[in-house]
Amino acid sequence: MVKRPTMQDIARRAGVTKAAVSFALNGRPGVSEPTRRRILAIADELGWQPSSAARALSDGRAGSFGLVIDRPARTLGLEPFFMQLISGIQAELVRHTTPLLLTMAEDQAAEIALYRDWWARRLVDGVFVVDLQLGDARVPVLEELGMPAVVLGAPLGTGSLPAVWSDEAAAVATVVSHLRQLGHRRIARVAGPARLRHTWVRTTAFERATRGAGMAGRTVETDYSGERGAAATAELLRDAAPATRPTAILYDNDVMALSGLTAARGLGLAVPADLSIVAWDDSALCELVDPPLTALSRDIRGYGAHAARRLREAAGGAPVGDLQDAAPSLTLRRSTGPAPDTLGG
Amino acid sequence: MVKRPTMQDIARRAGVTKAAVSFALNGRPGVSEPTRRRILAIADELGWQPSSAARALSDGRAGSFGLVIDRPARTLGLEPFFMQLISGIQAELVRHTTPLLLTMAEDQAAEIALYRDWWARRLVDGVFVVDLQLGDARVPVLEELGMPAVVLGAPLGTGSLPAVWSDEAAAVATVVSHLRQLGHRRIARVAGPARLRHTWVRTTAFERATRGAGMAGRTVETDYSGERGAAATAELLRDAAPATRPTAILYDNDVMALSGLTAARGLGLAVPADLSIVAWDDSALCELVDPPLTALSRDIRGYGAHAARRLREAAGGAPVGDLQDAAPSLTLRRSTGPAPDTLGG
DNA sequence: ACGCCGAGCTGAACCGGATTAGTGGACGGC
DNA sequence: GCCGTCCACTAATCCGGTTCAGCTCGGCGT
Numbered sequence A, B: 001m002v003k004r005p006t007m008q009d010i011a012r013r014a015g016v017t018k019a020a021v022s023f024a025l026n027g028r029p030g031v032s033e034p035t036r037r038r039i040l041a042i043a044d045e046l047g048w049q050p051s052s053a054a055r056a057l058s059d060g061r062a063g064s065f066g067l068v069i070d071r072p073a074r075t076l077g078l079e080p081f082f083m084q085l086i087s088g089i090q091a092e093l094v095r096h097t098t099p100l101l102l103t104m105a106e107d108q109a110a111e112i113a114l115y116r117d118w119w120a121r122r123l124v125d126g127v128f129v130v131d132l133q134l135g136d137a138r139v140p141v142l143e144e145l146g147m148p149a150v151v152l153g154a155p156l157g158t159g160s161l162p163a164v165w166s167d168e169a170a171a172v173a174t175v176v177s178h179l180r181q182l183g184h185r186r187i188a189r190v191a192g193p194a195r196l197r198h199t200w201v202r203t204t205a206f207e208r209a210t211r212g213a214g215m216a217g218r219t220v221e222t223d224y225s226g227e228r229g230a231a232a233t234a235e236l237l238r239d240a241a242p243a244t245r246p247t248a249i250l251y252d253n254d255v256m257a258l259s260g261l262t263a264a265r266g267l268g269l270a271v272p273a274d275l276s277i278v279a280w281d282d283s284a285l286c287e288l289v290d291p292p293l294t295a296l297s298r299d300i301r302g303y304g305a306h307a308a309r310r311l312r313e314a315a316g317g318a319p320v321g322d323l324q325d326a327a328p329s330l331t332l333r334r335s336t337g338p339a340p341d342t343l344g345g
Numbered sequence C: 001a002c003g004c005c006g007a008g009c010t011g012a013a014c015c016g017g018a019t020t021a022g023t024g025g026a027c028g029g030c
Numbered sequence D: 001g002c003c004g005t006c007c008a009c010t011a012a013t014c015c016g017g018t019t020c021a022g023c024t025c026g027g028c029g030t
Helices: A009-016 A018-025 A033-045 A051-058 A078-097 A110-118 A138-145 A170-183 A196-212 A224-237 A254-266 A301-315 B007-014 B018-025 B033-044 B052-059 B080-098 B108-120 B138-145 B168-181 B198-213 B226-237 B256-268 B300-315
Strands: A065-071 A098-106 A127-129 A149-152 A165-167 A184-191 A216-221 A248-251 A277-279 A294-297 A321-326 A329-331 B066-068 B098-102 B126-129 B150-152 B163-167 B187-189 B215-220 B248-251 B276-280 B294-297 B323-324 B329-332
Touching: A009 A018, A009 A033, A018 A224, A051 B052, A065 A078, A065 A110, A065 A301, A065 B226, A078 A098, A078 A301, A078 B080, A078 B098, A078 B248, A098 A196, A098 B080, A110 A138, A127 A138, A127 A301, A149 A301, A149 B126, A165 A170, A165 A301, A170 A248, A170 A277, A170 A329, A184 A196, A184 A224, A196 A216, A196 A248, A216 A224, A224 A254, A248 A254, A254 A277, A301 A321, B007 B018, B007 B033, B018 B033, B066 B080, B066 B300, B080 B098, B080 B300, B108 B138, B126 B300, B150 B300, B163 B168, B163 B300, B168 B198, B168 B248, B168 B276, B168 B294, B168 B329, B187 B198, B187 B226, B198 B215, B215 B226, B226 B248, B226 B256, B248 B256, B256 B276, B300 B323
Parallel strands: A065 A098, A065 A127, A127 A149, A149 A165, A165 A321, A184 A216, A184 A248, A248 A277, A277 A294, B066 B098, B066 B126, B126 B150, B150 B163, B163 B323, B187 B215, B187 B248, B248 B276, B276 B294
Antiparallel strands: A098 B098, A294 A329, B294 B329
């Protein structure tokens, strides 16, 4: 365990004071150019790095950001979304050597307690808020604390917090329109938890789009798990006559799309001949199954990177507004096809 | 932005000095019981929380641990392993309100640079090391830095670093033995990258077990991606006559097992009638497909929790040894069955 | 020749904790 | 009644940075 060099050590070697060293290392006026170079050379030679604790104490900012996820670990592990998101956030943060604190919470109350704790101890300078809910309790708490935060998701119910979002309603409309062109008239949607804001956005858009196209559009709620996805699929398909059952299903994540594919086959239906399937979020999973799944793709890493940049600005005290990213695009694969001729025409 | 209360504020209100407040809050002798209670009450009333920066500066430890993952984001997102692991680590760390710094690196050189940086700035008190490689360059660096670390994986090539591991060789033997009892004589394995230590462990054990049972055992290397898993499966099955092709395949992760299932079907083979499939790491994915996949299960969250406890001890200066967790167990599902009668008996 | 200015640096305070040496008073022993 | 001891607390210092007021000195103008 070697003692790390401090600015004091550099100052001694250079024959100046700590203050001069500080000026030199931070590139601010107060030292001559030759002195600055000499100090930088010595710092480099000693392998000096600023103590994060000392700097944090001195300037009052933690120098890191936080992310809390409160989904159950088992379903979380299968959500490529979060790893992609974290990867994207990191890609932006490393450019300023800002670390990310990641934690999983049991529920939203635990998450809020964590925010209060982090902020009281100044462990982070701000947080990313994911899985926004209807009437989300985190928003007023963050506002009350004055804690910088960026919401990832639709700018609805976000109060004064800036949001980074993509137009999911437009994506839903794209899917519905595409299916209609393929001749589908009865389509269903297997959704995530209804309390989530983005589920609400998608459901609302789905209803509007299907109604607008004169189609029957039914939505079934789940918890994103494969089990519930399979159950919802069975519920939609089992007891309905061919003339009333949906001919296409849109799933809110790819895991459920996969389980839906399995469930449909279990009921003797062929994909896409009898049933078309569309997944939300295009992960590698969609290409691994047969048939490969048509899916809504979006640049999740870019999404995370944008949010990180936004949070940095917000934490810097700048007033930041919402940022709209590109809408998801539909990647066509073989799980969608023309609607079966169920009218017996 | 309200000013947070400091120990100085508490001291003023209580009519004592900072030192007395420090004694009281840290439960050490130096103050009378009534005074201690009074101070605690005031601290509670003011909502005081210690400044993490000040504490870190004062006692020289960061109070947090780090984890660096250097796998490509696309395959990473599908690996339930890491989310489970992080979740397990957290479960242990939150009990001491210790945060976890998570970062993804491009490659091992970047990871090592990150370790040096983190340690020089005392951003973390130690790190979890995953995906140990043969002749891993991180080990000597961590030893040289004197940076506390715990390796997750077999205690081979870990130098002086403590390892938390499970007996994967035994797990391989279990699988081989089970398949042999089902009548299989030619089994193959679709492995992860050969440079990883645990791939080496599994491959070595696989060769020993198959040879010991008088069976043909072939291993094909991949990068854990579904694409490569499918390609490896095709390579194993395509050009071989029924009498020489493997009748069972063990995959090093569940994503590849799924892609293998899809690939085998594409070649006209039925599972498990023509081919048995076993996955490594039992995630929800294994239960979502038809047939559900037989898999090696292990308590990944417990694994992470043990590692976290170990790292805390190591960072505390205690000499810690290796810790062996339970070996993975085989969860039987419908993707494995009796070997087809290929001898034309 | 003198004053003034600004560049270049110093000294000290500050951030919010932990720690250690020292001090005052009460109390006990003889 | 005097001394010693212990308790409860204070004052001061440290951790490693940042910041700010002020000092010194050289050069320039007049």
